[in-house]
Structures are given as C-alpha cells and as structure tokens.
Amino acid sequence: xxxxxxxxxxxxxxxxxxxxxxxxxxxxxxxxxxxxxxxxxxxxxxxxxxxxxxxxxxxxxxxxxxxxxxxxxxxxxxxxxxxxxxxxxxxxxxxxxxxxxxxxxxxxxxxxxxxxxxxxxxxxxxxxxxxxxxxxxxxxxxxxxxxxxxxxxxxxxxxxxxxxxxxxxxxxxxxxxxxxxxxxxxxxxxxxxxxxxxxxxxxxxxxxxxxxxxxxxxxxxxxxxxxxxxxxxxxxxxxxxxxxxxxxxxxxxxxxxxxxxxxxxxxxxxxxxxxxxxxxxxxxxxxxxxxxxxxxxxxxxx
Numbered sequence: 001x002x003x004x005x006x007x008x009x010x011x012x013x014x015x016x017x018x019x020x021x022x023x024x025x026x027x028x029x030x031x032x033x034x035x036x037x038x039x040x041x042x043x044x045x046x047x048x049x050x051x052x053x054x055x056x057x058x059x060x061x062x063x064x065x066x067x068x069x070x071x072x073x074x075x076x077x078x079x080x081x082x083x084x085x086x087x088x089x090x091x092x093x094x095x096x097x098x099x100x101x102x103x104x105x106x107x108x109x110x111x112x113x114x115x116x117x118x119x120x121x122x123x124x125x126x127x128x129x130x131x132x133x134x135x136x137x138x139x140x141x142x143x144x145x146x147x148x149x150x151x152x153x154x155x156x157x158x159x160x161x162x163x164x165x166x167x168x169x170x171x172x173x174x175x176x177x178x179x180x181x182x183x184x185x186x187x188x189x190x191x192x193x194x195x196x197x198x199x200x201x202x203x204x205x206x207x208x209x210x211x212x213x214x215x216x217x218x219x220x221x222x223x224x225x226x227x228x229x230x231x232x233x234x235x236x237x238x239x240x241x242x243x244x245x246x247x248x249x250x251x252x253x254x255x256x257x258x259x260x261x262x263x264x265x266x267x268x269x270x271x272x273x274x275x276x277x278x279x280x281x282x283x284x285x286x287x288x289x290x291x292x293x294x295x296x297x298x299x300x301x302x
Contacts, residue, residue, distance in 0.1 A: 002299075003155060003156055003157075004156060004296050004297075004299040004300035005300040006078050006082050006085065006155075007085060007155050007156055007300075008293060008300050009082055009086075010081075010082050010083075010085035010086040011089060011091065011152060011292070011296065013086040014086045014087075014089040014091050014092055015091050015092050015289065017086070017092070018096065019087075019090075019092070019093045030087060030088060034062075034168050034171045035171055037062070038058070038171060038172050038176065039175065041058050042175070045057075045058060046176070046182065046183075052185040052188055052189070055176070055185065055186040055188060055190060058186075058189075059190055062165075062169065063165050063168065065168070066161065066164035066167070066168045067161045069161075070160040070162070070164040070165070073160055074159055074160045074161065081159065084164075085151075085155055085160065085163060088163060088167055089151055090143070090148060091147075091285070094140065094143050094147055094285065095282050097118065097139075098119070098136050098137075098139065098140040098278060098281065098285070100115050101116045101132065101133070101135075101278060102133070102136065102278030102279055103115075103275075105129060105132055105133060105275045105278070106275050109128070109129055112129065112275075113125070113127055115136075116135050116136050116139075119136065119139045119143075120136075120138075120139055121255070122135065122253045122254060123254040123256070129274065130271060130274075131253075133273040133274055133275060133277055134249055135253075136278050136281070137247070137249060137273065137277060138238055138249050138250065140241070140281045140282070140284075140285055141205075141209075141234075141237040141238045141240070141241035141242075141249075142234045142237060144209075144285055144288060145198065145201055145202045145205040145233070145234070145236070145237045148292070149201045149208070150166060150202075150205075151166055152292065153200065153201045153204065154166040154197070154201075156299070165197075169193045169197055170197070172187075173193075173194035176190055177190045177194060178191075195233060201233075202233035202234065202237060203233075205240070205288070206226070206236040206237050206239065206240035208295075209237065209240035209241055210240050210243070211291060212244070212284070212287045212290075212291050213244035213287075215243045215244055218243050221239075221243065221266075222239045222240050223239075225239035225265045225266050226239045228250070228263045228264075229265060230262060235265060238250065239265050239266060241284060242266035242269055243266055245281060245284070246269050246270055247269045247277060248264040248266050248267055248270065249264070249266065250262050250263065250264055251263070251264040251265075
C-alpha cells in the first residue's frame with residue numbers, strides 16, 4: 001500500500017478516534033516516550049563545555065534512532081504504519097482542546113483562562129476575553145501546522161521513518177529549543193532543525209487555509225503578515241487564519257511577568273475576539289483538514 005493510501009486512512013482514523021483516554025491511561029503515548037529520552041539526555045549532557053556539540057549529537061541520535069525504528073516497523077507491513085501514524089497525528093485532539101477554551105470562556109473569564117493555560121505558555125492572569133480567544137485561535141493555527149500538516153507531509157514524503165524523525169525533532173524543540181541561558185547552546189540544533197522541517201508544511205498549511213476560505217488572493221498580505229511574526233514558520237498559518245476569520249492575532253503578551261510588545265498579525269482585522277470566533281476557528285481546522293485529506297486521497301488514487 002502506498003504512503004498516500006496509508007496516510008489517508010491514518011488521517012481518517014485519527015479524526016474518528018482522537019486520543020482515547022482509556023488507552024493512554026494504560027500505556028505511555030509515543031510522544032511521551034520520545035520526551036523521556038530527551039529529558040534524560042538533557043539531564044546528562046546539558047552541562048559543562050561543548051553544549052552545542054552535545055545538542056547536535058542528541059539530534060543526530062534522535063534522527064538515526066527514529067529512522068531505524070520507523071524502518072523496522074514499516075518492514076512489518078502497512079498496519080503498524082497506519083496505527084502509529086494515526087496516533088502521531090493530532091487533528092481531533094487539537095480541535096477538542098481549542099473548543100474547550102471557547103466552551104470554558106462562555107462559562108466565565110476565569111474558566112477560559114484556565115482552559116487556555118493548558119495549550120499556551122504565556123501568562124494568562126491579566127488576559128481579557130479577547131486575549132483568551134485570540135490565544136486559542138493562534139494555538140489552533142500553529143498546531144494545525146505542527147501537529148497535523150507537518151507530520152502528514154513528512155509521512156507522505158518518507159513514510160513512517162520520516163514521520164518519526166519529524167516528531168522526535170519537533171518534541172526536542174518544544175523541550176529544549178529555547179533562547180535561555182540553559183538552552184541557548186544545547187537546544188540550538190533542535191530549534192534550527194525544527195525550523196527547517198516545518199518550513200514547507202507551515203506555508204502549505206497557510207495555502208490550505210487560504211484556499212478553503214477563498215483568501216488566496218490575499219497571499220501577498222498573508223506573506224507580509226507572516227514576516228512580522230517572531231517565528232519563521234508560525235506566522236504563516238496564523239496570518240492565513242487571521243485573514244480567514246477577519247481578526248487580528250499575535251500582538252503584545254506577557255511571558256514570565258515580562259510584557260513583550262509583539263506586532264499584531266493582520267493588524268487591520270477585528271481586535272474584539274469572542275468564543276464564537278473560536279467556534280469558527282475549529283470549523284476552519286476541520287475544513288482545512290478535509291482539503292488536506294482530499295489532496296492525499298488524490299495522490300493515493302493517482
């Protein structure tokens with residue numbers, strides 16, 4: 001069975017099943033296992049001299065290990081590929097986490113803050129309703145790229161080995177890819193590799209959103225807005241989502257008590273953002289996913 005056919009089935013299985021709690025209450029999620037390996041490497045290697053070289057060595061080890069594991073599982077047959085790919089895609093769980101913020105925000109601002117704190121790293125104490133809703137929508141757009149389109153893209157390109165390499169590097173970036181005193185050197189390789197692996201998927205995600213919402217004619221504005229973002233990749237799906245919903249995203253926010261004056265993406269968009277906009281963003285996630293599945297199905301048939 002072709003990579004495209006397996007991927008199409010995996011995307012459908014993920015959308016139908018998501019991440020069953022009964023399963024992950026009994027066994028660790030593969031992403032958790034990857035995280036444990038990275039955590040142990042961080043504790044043992046991120047000390048003393050040559051931290052950058054040690055970080056490079058960790059990324060090489062993760063890549064080689066992921067490739068070997070993926071190759072062995074793929075050699076068994078298409079079923080292990082299908083099941084693991086479905087597990088490592090995150091469409092249904094992404095929509096559930098984002099929708100939970102909108103549902104909580106309708107109950108109270110405090111409930112909304114607690115819900116959004118589960119999916120973003122910024123400070124939530126001083127957020128108003130628009131800040132909470134905007135944060136959820138930004139997370140939806142960015143994680144659509146990182147958690148759905150990028151892993152699907154790398155599976156389509158290189159099968160299960162490609163998907164596992166992507167997840168390993170992406171997990172490493174989320175754990176050690178920070179510009180802090182502790183991780184500036186050790187996590188630099190993971191951060192740069194993650195930027196590289198997400199370069200095409202981020203722009204592909206923006207195209208899929210724009211096609212779905214017929215805003216592809218605004219591509220020049222989307223590209224200009226994406227350039228305002230602090231990330232070389234996250235700005236693309238966020239800019240496309242902002243145009244699709246007609247809202248402004250990004251903007252000033254607080255991390256660890258420090259206000260950072262980031263520019264707004266789609267600055268002319270509406271700045272009052274509500275739970276209804278979160279509902280529309282969740283619909284956008286499914287519509288974009290549907291276009292992605294249709295595209296993969298086309299490749300599978302052709």
